[in-house]
Amino acid sequence: MDVELRGITKRFGPIVANAEIDLDIRAGEVLGLLGENGAGKSTLMNVLCGLYTPDEGNIIIDGKPVTFDGPGAAIAAGIGMVHQHFMLVPVFTVAENAILGIEPTKQVDYLDLAAARQQVNEIGDRYGLQVDPDARIEDLPVGTQQRVEIIKVLVRSADVLILDEPTAVLTPQEVEEFFGIVRSLRDAGKAIVFITHKLDEILEISDRITVLRGGRVTGYGDPKTLTEQRLAEMMVGRPVRFDVDKAPYNPGDLLLEVRDLTVLRANDEIAADHVSLEVRSGEIVGIAGVQGNGQSALIEAITGLHRPVDGTIIFDGQDITNVSVRARHAMGMAHIPEDRQRTGIIGDFTVAENMALNSYYDERYAKGMSIVWPAVATHAADYVADFDVRTPSVHAKASQLSGGNQQKLVVARELSRDTKLLIAAQPTRGLDVGSVEYIHGRVVAARDEGDGVLIMSSELDEILALSDRILVMFKGRIVAEFDASKQPVDRNAVGLAMAGSAPRAAA
Ligand SMILES: Nc1ncnc2c1ncn2[C@@H]1O[C@H](COP(=O)(O)OP(=O)(O)OP(=O)(O)O)[C@@H](O)[C@H]1O
Numbered sequence: 102m103d104v105e106l107r108g109i110t111k112r113f114g115p116i117v118a119n120a121e122i123d124l125d126i127r128a129g130e131v132l133g134l135l136g137e138n139g140a141g142k143s144t145l146m147n148v149l150c151g152l153y154t155p156d157e158g159n160i161i162i163d164g165k166p167v168t169f170d171g172p173g174a175a176i177a178a179g180i181g182m183v184h185q186h187f188m189l190v191p192v193f194t195v196a197e198n199a200i201l202g203i204e205p206t207k208q209v210d211y212l213d214l215a216a217a218r219q220q221v222n223e224i225g226d227r228y229g230l231q232v233d234p235d236a237r238i239e240d241l242p243v244g245t246q247q248r249v250e251i252i253k254v255l256v257r258s259a260d261v262l263i264l265d266e267p268t269a270v271l272t273p274q275e276v277e278e279f280f281g282i283v284r285s286l287r288d289a290g291k292a293i294v295f296i297t298h299k300l301d302e303i304l305e306i307s308d309r310i311t312v313l314r315g316g317r318v319t320g321y322g323d324p325k326t327l328t329e330q331r332l333a334e335m336m337v338g339r340p341v342r343f344d345v346d347k348a349p350y351n352p353g354d355l356l357l358e359v360r361d362l363t364v365l366r367a368n369d370e371i372a373a374d375h376v377s378l379e380v381r382s383g384e385i386v387g388i389a390g391v392q393g394n395g396q397s398a399l400i401e402a403i404t405g406l407h408r409p410v411d412g413t414i415i416f417d418g419q420d421i422t423n424v425s426v427r428a429r430h431a432m433g434m435a436h437i438p439e440d441r442q443r444t445g446i447i448g449d450f451t452v453a454e455n456m457a458l459n460s461y462y463d464e465r466y467a468k469g470m471s472i473v474w475p476a477v478a479t480h481a482a483d484y485v486a487d488f489d490v491r492t493p494s495v496h497a498k499a500s501q502l503s504g505g506n507q508q509k510l511v512v513a514r515e516l517s518r519d520t521k522l523l524i525a526a527q528p529t530r531g532l533d534v535g536s537v538e539y540i541h542g543r544v545v546a547a548r549d550e551g552d553g554v555l556i557m558s559s560e561l562d563e564i565l566a567l568s569d570r571i572l573v574m575f576k577g578r579i580v581a582e583f584d585a586s587k588q589p590v591d592r593n594a595v596g597l598a599m600a601g602s603a604p605r606a607a608a
Pocket residue numbers: 113116117118136137138139140141142143144145185491492493500501502503504505506531
């Protein structure tokens with residue numbers, strides 16, 4: 102099935118998210134869709150999947166113009182979308198999620214779960230997408246949840262699959278497996294639209310590339326001849342640096358001391374197992390690891406979101422093991438949480454309100470017991486400008502921002518305060534290359550000014566680019582440490598440790 106988008110324009114009030122966009126999507130091809138944060142990629146795909154009605158333009162399927170009055174119509178036409186933010190019901194099983202809204206019934210109104218299970222298994226076998234149909238979503242790693250999202254689309258027999266940043270939360274190994282699945286779908290004749298900010302991925306997986314900027318198509322590319330540098334320039338309109346400039350390593354006082362910390366998961370399994378680490382002023386410590394090896398729990402314990410069952414956390418000379426999140430914050434701890442929509446922002450609050458979310462009581466925003474709203478707006482406007490958060494105004498709701506701009510909002514809030522220690526989990530998730538360059542610059546500047554930084558990322562390249570020391574977590578423990586302060590660390594050695602196959606390295 103081939104799809105043509107012709108002259109698509111989509112406005113939100115005064116904002117033109119898509120302006121006269123033409124796009125060709127062909128059976129048996131992967132179309133890479135690239136563009137900076139807020140360029141209009143998700144909006145365009147939401148038009149194609151029937152969620153938004155375009156203000157102008159046509160959707161043409163196999164030569165015939167169609168109109169969709171909702172997602173149901175697009176699904177019926179064979180168009181399926183995996184959204185940028187997961188839409189699975191955590192307490193339902195894989196099979197239950199797969200058939201949500203199109204439940205097969207037996208006799209009158211009896212849910213036929215056996216049929217659903219069988220469908221999940223058949224699709225799994227056909228495309229190499231195996232998942233246990235009876236597993237509950239909340240118990241599955243994100244990589245597997247991503248598969249379920251795709252199964253959900255395939256159960257609805259989609260011929261066109263739109264994948265909006267499907268790899269943003271995947272580890273390199275998961276990405277490789279995922280690409281295998283994408284190729285098998287393509288070879289089976291499906292048309293695939295693939296959105297990502299990772300330029301190496303788009304070059305590897307796409308057959309053709311289309312670039313958007315400011316709501317318009319600004320370029321086309323052939324992945325066989327394009328380079329990452331050139332792609333970056335097409336996206337953001339200027340050359341982008343991929344490496345990071347740092348002052349020489351000159352660590353100061355001990356800022357954070359974690360001793361024998363043990364943290365449990367909700368099901369009482371051990372997530373972090375007697376972990377000890379230190380962060381000094383003026384250094385960036387990176388935690389590398391395959392997702393699910395305890396990094397998230399460790400970070401949540403340090404930042405106060407999760408109570409450890411054993412061990413101590415000392416910050417700036419004080420035992421903070423049991424103090425509140427707010428007390429940690431007041432002592433100068435900043436936290437970029439890994440899931441912006443769950444713990445980073447409140448979608449129904451404005452950009453300004455979100456900027457002041459965890460410090461509305463500090464002197465920037467409050468006078469006595471009351472919040473000075475004009476001050477909140479003024480500060481927010483400054484931070485929005487500094488971090489290039491693309492929003493019509495600081496009074497727009499955060500949920501109306503593009504995914505990457507929501508991320509920039511969280512990072513801006515946490516980096517625009519006078520802090521001593523930054524705990525950053527997946528700080529650049531979903532950011533375009535230009536924004537990654539800027540945020541990395543700010544993190545290094547914080548370190549050069551004497552902050553301590555603890556950064557956790559599933560992007561090994563990000564860990565390698567930023568860290569002075571690298572710790573590798575595997576099965577809840579720190580299994581290796583690398584000194585990156587003088588010379589670059591061997592990527593392979595870190596990768597091996599992440600897979601649990603290296604002895605504790607001396608240096
Ligand atoms: N529901 C909405 N209401 C108002 N404005 C919106 C809405 N959805 C998107 N926008 C605006 O439309 C523009 C394009 O957003 P879109 O989400 O399509 O960007 P994107 O290219 O997917 O970016 P990202 O890489 O950050 O995901 C942005 O300026 C955004 O703020």
